[in-house]
Amino acid sequence: MGKTLFDKVWDAHVVKKINDGPDILFIDRHLVHEVTSPVAFLGLKNRNIKVLYPEKTFATADHNTPTRNQHLPVKDILSSKQLKALEKNAKYHGISYWGLGHENNGIVHVIGPEHGITLPGVTIVCGDSHTSTHGAFGAIAFGIGTSEVEMVLSTQCIMQPKPKKMRITINGKLNRAVTPKDVALFIISKLSTSGATGYFVEYSGEVFSEMSMEGRMTVCNLSIEMGARGGMIAPDEKTFDYVKGREFAPKKDDWNKALKLWSKLSTDEDAVFDKEISFDGSKIEPMITYGTNPGMGISINSGIPTCDQHDGSKKTFLKSLDYMNYTQGERIIGKNIDFVFLGSCTNGRIEDFRAFTNIVKGKKKNPNVTAWLVPGSHKVEKAIKEEGLLAILNDSGFELREPGCSACLAMNEDKIPQGKYAVSTSNRNFEGRQGPGSRTLLASPIVAAAAAITGKITDPRKLTV
């Protein structure tokens, strides 16, 4: 029987199998950030050991950093302590650290691919669930908890039972204004937030092969929101072109050797998945969420489901609508919004800023809207300036902040106030995710841009004509 892409990468990394237990999987790249690592490093200290492979470990500061005045000392005492702890730990263990102000600094899942740390066929973990992003390159990448961070720091291995395999195939041509984010929100709305729990997903079909690397990253990023541990897409020419020449990518002879290996990374025709799902790409519309989990998404022109249409607990459903102050059955288009957040590891890459700018170009930001535009990294920030996007954004009344996770999880001061509505390009609309009492509507960068211009939930196709 043939192997899936996932099998090929997984099996090549098994150091040992434990009977009726997990596999011991070797990890090629370990990404570390300030929030989920300090207790792990303490663990190493207590065991009196050092990081086993510091050269396979990369640290950055992103979750808990300000997005303004990064050149000044961090004001929040606890945040500052956390940042200093990572800097100290990185130094002690000889790990490269791209802290605040470093030109390579940015959101961990944005900088990995940017610097060629993320490669096809490797295993990548990080103490952050959206590590699934890196699957866009045909890597096995997933998020881990702090005990597991400690495990990987000290042994470069992780213990994991091999997950089941699911393939999601989408063929057909996407409609105008339908972005990778919409594709992902569409899938999650069909599968629910637990529909892929226990599975590792492979995305296949025209829609994904047509997609840019940035778009694939957005889709793989959101795999975790349907419960999957990760998602992956077979690498192709686009992948190789993206990786080639990047700082940590293989060079010269190594590159040719790598290409040979990577070109075998696809699912064999006779391979079998535990579950197969397919959708018609031409049926997908621009999406937006109306509730408090990413599975509560609808196409932008349709109504919020009624209690009867919703499967699952009615009580939880109504609690969620109550939190959002929405009514079952009503339409979402035209609803007022207060904030727009463009950024995060889901939609904080250059392509996202291009799409946003394209919509707001020549128009003015609505005065009732506060917009936070946060690039995913310094590299993205630089590109925004160099490509002339910043000038256009400024003309339309938008400012650019400095890179970081920002309002995606609102650990720093970028918090959406109590009761306010934010159209956000991030990945989670949980209660209070963007600040206590905040109300989040997840959408694509272009739906966010249309909302920033009108102050309302707007179909971007109506705005551009």
Added chain:
Amino acid sequence: MGYDKFNVLKSTAVPLPIENVDTDQIIPARFLKATERIGFGDNLFRDWRYHEDNSKKDEFVLNNKKYSGKILVGGKNFGSGSSREHAAWAIYDYGFRCVISSFFADIFKNNCLNIGVLPVQVSSGFLEKIFEVVFENPNSILIVDLKQQIVRVDGSSLIESFEINSYKKNNLLNGYDDIDYLLNIKDKIQEFSNKNPL
């Protein structure tokens, strides 16, 4: 980090019949700034438990004196969302040693197992019955027996078995640590790494 051995847990339970309880509810991001693993229990379910002015929300179950114990019973898809182990720490630090639900999110489940909190997955029918029993009589005792892999309600015929792989089970029963296991096969790991330079 080591943890207490888990064997048989007999305790009253705290019911939380909400689905998709996510890690941002279990512990909001603004409480993740610590550099040590202390005090997370105080902020468990922070925004459901306290008003903005830090006064208690009386209607929330953790503030209801009727309910207490070392077992938390949650609705389907418990622990979805982020990989933050802080969520499991908060549950542990508050005093829970076991979470029962009809479905768990993957990473959360792993995190619990790694710190000595037992996630017990039961059928949705059995979960409903536990909720009924606990709501009817908050003093009902649940018995979670790891060795036998069963959960039952004391003094009743309600009983169900649960799954756990034998490796993890053995670890929990004995308080063994995964990292010690791996450090013991370090040579094998290094050999693997040398053969697969990347």
